[in-house]
Amino acid sequence: MNAIPQASVRTPVTGPAVSVRDLTRRFGNGPAVLDRLSLDIAPGEFIALLGRSGSGKSTLLRTLAGLDAVTQGSVMRPAETSVVFQESRLLPWKKVWQNVVLGQAGATRDHAVAALEEVGLGHRPDAWPLTLSGGESQRAALARALVREPRFLMLDEPFAALDALTRLRMQDLVHGLWQRHGSAVLLVTHDVDEALLLANRVVVLDAGRIRMELPVPLSYPRRHADPRFEDLRTRLLRTLGVGDN
């Protein structure tokens, strides 16, 4: 049974960076958590995945990350895939720089420090993870993801546990990193503003199906005050079941 997920998670040769076809997932005999879901992500595209709790966001991400097996449907994604979770998941017993290059054969401290500098944490390579603040931990987790040169980067509500100001700073950081590295990004969030600030396309998931796909044709940096931004925001909120006013 172990061979199945490996066999059906293939690496695309050309075309989209990530391709999900008719992915269905259910636990036991319950209703489908993912219901014949299909989604393509182009190379270098930034997708934000919105949805209420239980809409299947996490299951989709876990499947794309290779943590859950593909039982029905197919998933293609690059071999170079990195994930940043809501919690930094740094190993507390390894220094920050060791966490960054964990499992990377031949990677030196210099590699780690370079990656840490890119996320603004170049001054603390020798700190113990438990001494970092929430924002710093997530920066380290980003560095650990980036040092692997991913072609596909998954961010699972990476700023949900941060305070509002730190979150704004981290959104800026992620935007800059995406522009420089050009990897395809899938950001799972339930912050509509965050999705509209960062993504090329917003996908709304509901009951395991894609309820709405909304291209965001605005240039960066985006402003909340922009009437087009306001319009997209209203449409997304309505889809999510939050009426205006």
Added chain:
Amino acid sequence: MSGTVFWSPTNSLTDTPAAEPAINPRWKVVKQRLRPLVRYVSAVLFVVLWQVACTTGLISTRLVASPFQIASTGWSLMRDGTLPANLGISLLRAVSGLVLALAAGITLALVSGLSRMGEDIVDAPIQILRTLPVLALAPLFILWFGIGETPKVLLIALGSMFPIYLNLHKGIRSIDPKLVEMARTLRLTRLQTIRDVILPGALPDLVVGIRFSVGISWLLLVVAEQVNADSGIGHMMMDAQDFLRTDIILVGLVIYGFFGLVSDQAVRFLESRVIAWRPARQNQGGAA
């Protein structure tokens, strides 16, 4: 024992009344320096009272030797070589038992912690065995292994193996699954995951286990040496009992106490090195 009350570290002596007028800062520094010593005031006072009680005849020296008597007996036992010889053999027993316990406990915990099948095979027998009072095995061990060093060392090894096994096994099993998941997304191999995630995560539990084991090894050493032995501190004390030499018995007690303390400090030191990554570790020792 009422005596233990005097040894428990209490801070009530050092508490300064809040309404004290401002004192000059140099005196404050001196007080800070003296603070660790203040803890021992009650203990020293206890020894002085004990000596006074013995000298004035309040306590019969036939029942309890005086501190001075104990010191001088200890010194003469040291000089005629009785003490070093017995101490050496006792330490050798404790250390070899402990080394065996470490080797066996760690191996078994790894086998049962890292694989389901290993757990099925190893865990049940150990859980059954550990409910046996190890000391009850002494007669059987003497029948099996004679009265030489083997039964004593094995008794110590068996008894002190359980805390090592149980704690390390628990440590391995209670690793945060999110970290293991992370290791999977970073594409770490099984071996790398064990080396970088599971074992370092279980290390603090192993140290806790070792700390219990060291305590148990002393306990078993005392019993093993008093049941059947022709050497060791325990034997020296049993011998002294026949001649009503409370001073020699007390020398033995002091030595057991001393080494218990030293070994506990050693494990604490090990602990502080092993979990250097844990911030703000003040009051760690409180749970001992």
